[in-house]
Amino acid sequence: MQRASRLKRELALLSTEPPPGITCWQNENQLEELRAQILGGADTPYEKGIFNLEIVVPERYPFEPPKIRFLTPIYHPNIDSAGRICLDVLKLPPKGVWRPSLNISTLLTSIQLLMAEPNPDDPLMADISSEYKYNKQLFLLNAKEWTEKYASQ
DSSP, X not given: OHHHHHHHHHHHHHHHSOOTTEXXXXXXXXXXXXXXXXXXXXXXXXXXXXXXXXXXXXXXXXXXXXXXXXXXXXXXXXXXXXXXXXXXXXXXXXXXXXXXXXOHHHHHHHHHHHHHSOOTTSOXXXXXXXXXXXXXXXXXXXXXXXXXHHSOO
């Protein structure tokens, strides 16, 4: 019950006051399945891209973080080919920093920030991470290419 009322409140807030560049909605009346879109930030290789995400809200939410993954392929050191995201707010302690006071809006904003500022020291994709660290121009070129190929409308 707690999950349902909390999600209703969060979705209402997300529709009336969405974070800049982020939209989120329910997937076909299934409360535990949401969809989101994040616009690639200006001055990033993801600029003008529209990235779709899937959000699965667990039974124990908000005591357990939602599972979020990219549906749109993205060239990023912290996001793997299955769309899984390496980000501390998406994991429970001790490995992560999820707290019930966080919400879906906060998570999507954190993912948007991660897109703009990758963390090459905690990569899911080692090859992309070393490219980001040691050949940033090539990384930017590849990330832009993927954005044009997969995230352009």
